Amino acid sequence: MSESFNKINRVYGTLELPGDKSISHRAIMFSSLAKGKSTIKNLSDGHDVYSTIRCFKSLGVETQGDEKSLYVNGMGLFGLNKPSSELNGENSGTTARLISGILAMQKFESIITGDKFLSKRPMKRIIAPLQKMGANIKYSKNMNLPLTFIPSDGLHSIQYELPEASAQVKSCILLAGLHLDDVTSIIEKEQSRDHTERMLNLNSKKTDIGIEIFSSKENYPEPAEYFVPSDLSTASFFIVLTLLTPNSELRIKNVSLNKTRTGVLNILKLMGASIEVENEFEAVHEPYGDVLVKSSKLKNVKIPTEIIPNIIDEISILSVAGLFAEGDFEIRNAKELRVKESDRINSLCYNYAQIGLNVEEYEDGFSLKGEIKNNYPFFESFNDHRIAMTFGILSSLLKDGGKVNNFTCVGISNPFFLKQLKTIAR
DSSP states (O other): OOEEEOOOOOBEEEEEOOBOHHHHHHHHHHHHHSEEEEEEESOOOSHHHHHHHHHHHHTTOEEEEOSSEEEEEEEOTTOOOOOSSOEEOTTOHHHHHHHHHHHTTSSSOEEEEOOTTGGGSOOHHHHHHHHHTTOEEEOOTTOOSOEEEEOOSOOOOOEEEOSSOOHHHHHHHHHHHTTOSSOEEEEESSOOOOHHHHHHTOOEEEOSSSEEEEEOGGGOOOOOEEEOOBOHHHHHHHHHHHHHSTTOEEEEEEEEOOTTTTHHHHHHHHTTOEEEEEEEEEETTEEEEEEEEEOOOOBOOOOOGGGHHHHTTTHHHHHHHHHHSBSOEEEOSOGGGGGSSSOHHHHHHHHHHTTTOEEEEETTEEEEESOOOOSSOEEEOTTOHHHHHHHHHHHHHSTTOEEEETGGGGGGTOTTHHHHHHHHBO
8 A cells, every 4th residue: 555745835733643663572572581571661553563562472471461561571581481373473583583692592493484574584693603503403495484492401501792783683693692691792892782781781801803792591680661752763854854844843742762873863964964862861771862853955965984883774764864965975885785574775766767867776775866856756665664654754755756566564663653744744
């Protein structure tokens, strides 16, 4: 089903967005592992997060409540139950990869699978380190889902250097390490999102080649009350819309300000964006505050390589800011975009070509040049929530608006995107 967008002439008001998706996944997992009752407030309402909840219910975890306050009765170390059927991560890569680190350490057999889109995404990146830890895993020739985890007597800790920055792979290994007496450590050359380390209060140290993070049974989760700040990745769509719409001002409340997530704000500020942070707080090691955004004249800048892991989910909407900014937009060293819900490099290039831009596609990125020529484009979402929202925002900036095909996929992370957009459109 396609969704039509009209040009928005002004953005004004206040938004209170649902909780951060990455933190929500982890809060559910840690609460499910802890022995006793935990409370999670302002949980993300994205479909991906409910995939995580359903998986842990299948493992015997009881929950009640809603996204405002979810109560989780955790099972404790090795307290999870053998599921009666396959666990289905549906479209959620975070669910599948993180829960694999837990399932690999259990004393029962289990299978994690996903929908047709998730089943195409690479799993070798978690299979390899888990096997180094002694995990017994059955998988297809292509090393995609489904994965079958068989109890193993040879489980042990490892020191593992990440081949490339990935918060999901890092978290998978750290979660596996929680079930072992000896210390497991991860070394990452470029820092990725650190929600797992923060929420579990894991020790870390700087080394000659990067950051080393440690986990063991001593770090096993305990019952807690979590407040999940609003999702900065979700907020970035409305931030860019506000910056590019004349005479606009928007306040987004209680947004995650984790330093491994605020790269998009830093890049936009370098481009000349008027963005201020107010009312800063911290809850369970996660900082948050209000973000105040005003219309701004932007200029493209060179995006540093080291910041790419921390803006990987925002590159799509950042490219819209770059499209309207002075100069040409280019992103490189972002090959990870090719293994998201879609091949985002190809998806972005395809859609930008629909409006007549000169698009150069590289193995690890793309560049945009030229002027918009198509006044009412029909964009493809490629069943990718961030691609859908990116071109929904772009359509709202075009003279005659535009359409986005299969827009309902935004429900993966933000099912109320359209309602939020109407709230601030003037």
